Amino acid sequence: MSWAEALDAEKKRLIFGNEDSTGFASAYDKKRTVHAGSKGQVLAPEEAAKAWMGACSQTSDVNKLVYVNVPFCQTRCLYCGFFKNLAKADMMEAFSSALADEIKSSAQLPMFSSGSINAVYIGGGTPGALSAEQISLMLETIKERLPLANDCEFTFETRTYQLTDEKIDACLNAGVNRFSLGVQSFDTKARRSIGRVDDGDTVMRMIEKLKSLNEAAVSIDLMFGLPYQSESDFIEDILTADRLGVDGMALYQLNVFDDGKLMEKIKEEKLPPPPTTAEQAVYFIKAHAVMQRLGYMQPSMAHWVRDTRDRSLYNRMTKQGNMMHAFGAGAGGRTQQHGYFTHMALEPYLGMVKAGRKPIMGMSRNHERQRLHNLISSQIDCGYLRGDMVDAEADFRLTEVFEPLISSWEKRKLVERFGTTVKLTPQGQFWYVNMAQSLIDVTELYFNSGYTPTAAKVAAQN
Ligand code: SF4
Structure with a gap:
């Protein structure tokens, strides 16, 4: 059979x-x-500690990535499963200094100091919630301590909200060469319905500013299937992004989950139900035709690029399963044989870094x-x-x-x-x-x- x-x-x-x-x-x-x-198979704590020591002591020249998780947001978006902490000044200060220490002590170990790093991604949360000084400390530490390849893609993910000129300068001075902006929609009503703060005009002005600096690729995320967003609104979002000259766009479907805040609002009838999956399929296929008509290339199923400036290297290499150094609270990484993740909660994260230990919460052996x-x-x-x-x-x-x-x-x-x-x-x-x-x-x-x-x-x- x-x-x-x-x-x-x-x-x-x-x-x-x-x-x-x-x-x-x-x-x-x-x-x-x-x-x-x-x-893979989850390791018991003693086994994990041994596996981590073993991996760190080995040099390797395989392709490598760095992921830093900054677990703060200024506000909580209703659809999001990644929100961890509200941006509080004292916690962000403690986190920034611990993060710099974590990177510096890891950087001395053979696994981190050998070979070259092909792509760095600063994500979260919203890294743009940090102050300009905290952003500088994080990025300069990465640049100085880790072996970044000359053509390393260096992405800073942020929303446009509170992204000041000082923060942009801090990114560019440290070598950021790609901004990934969570736009979701330029339509003010649709974006605010899911908890975004800036209006559509403010978002457009920010993209114009970043593009006019001509120092980094600008890639944005757009979502389809938002409350109050018609099919033609979504296509208009794509056309607006194209007019603004963005280098890349990721087009994501809004997924509503049973236990999420968005579902709560829908059940309370404070928001209309989003389009069904079958309706979203129609948004998708129309958007696909528009992107093809506009001549965009498609490096992956959700991502479209105008030309080769937005290489989207990190996303591609992550899916291929390359080695990934993880830093920050709630970050997932990979050695050659194992997957691991760092403590999500700030207290244990800060405590372990202070004690001079890698803040690993769990580790598993790769699936066979x-x-x-x-x-x-x-x-x-x-x-x-x-x-x-x-x-x-x-x-x-x-x-x-x-x-x-x-x-x-x-x-x-x-x-x-x-x-x-x-x-x-x-x-x-x-x-x-x-x-x-x-x-x-x-x-x-x-x-x-x-x-x-x-x-x-x-x-x-x-
Ligand atoms: S800013 Fe990003 S990580 Fe934070 S709640 Fe909104 S979508 Fe989630």
Whole structure:
């Protein structure tokens, strides 16, 4: 019996989607949002301490990334799952000085001092919530202490709110060469409905300012499916961004989660329900056509770039599973053999750094097929799957195992085949996370008889 025949109806529908669907909008029932199956084995604290010491003592010249998590925001946006702390001056001061200490002490260890770092991403939270002096301390410490490659992409993520000239100067003086701005929408009513503060005009003026400095790529995030946002409002957002000359745009779907603040407001009838997933599919496909008409390139399924100035290197290299040094509170990193994350809560983070220890909260050993999972999901994130590479990594004709699923997608026009390469059509691109997850599920069903695919976390909108 093949893996497909062994599935019950519910699991089959999770992996294949709705095989009777007549349009792509109902190809799957719900958007899946996390990659289950890739979780490695969690290490006990003593084992984690040993694994960390072992990794730090080894030099390596593999590709490397740096991620810094700044866990503060001036206000809380309703849709967000990343909010941690309100920006309080004394806590941000304590955090900044601990962060500099954490980077300095790590930088002396072989794993951090060897090789070159290809991309740095300062995210959060909102790094722009820090003061200009705190931003300077963080960025200059990174620049001075870590071996950044000459062509290192150095991204500072921020919202436009309270982004002063002094903060911009602090970024540029320290070598930031890419700003990632959370815009979400230029429409004041839509953006304020989800908790953003600035009006649309203020956001546009900020983008004009950053573009006129001509010192760094400017990439923005836009969202579709916001409350009060019509399809034509979303297309207008894209056209506005294009007129402003942004170097890149990431187009994200708003996902509403059952336990989130946004759902709370919708239930209280303080906000209208957002468009359903099927309606969002229409926003997506129209936006896709507009981006193609405007001549943008698509380095990944959610990201579009005007030319090569916005390299989006960090995003790409993260999905490929490259080594990642994590700093700050609530940051996730990777050594060559392990994944780890730092303490999310400020107290233990500050306490451990003060005691001269890496503030690691948890560590896990890579899944035995981590490289294969990374290859599959990073290729699908770029809109294709190369059969020859998958089979070579699996050391086995895994694509033959995938065949029932790929054929089903092909029939429903979610993919096209070019020899042994499968490419996602624009319709398939709307479901790329489900498709990557389905391939990983199939891989695990084949190799691991005890594996059960789960819906884990899915969007709550209909
Ligand atoms: S600023 Fe960013 S991290 Fe903070 S709450 Fe808003 S979306 Fe979330």
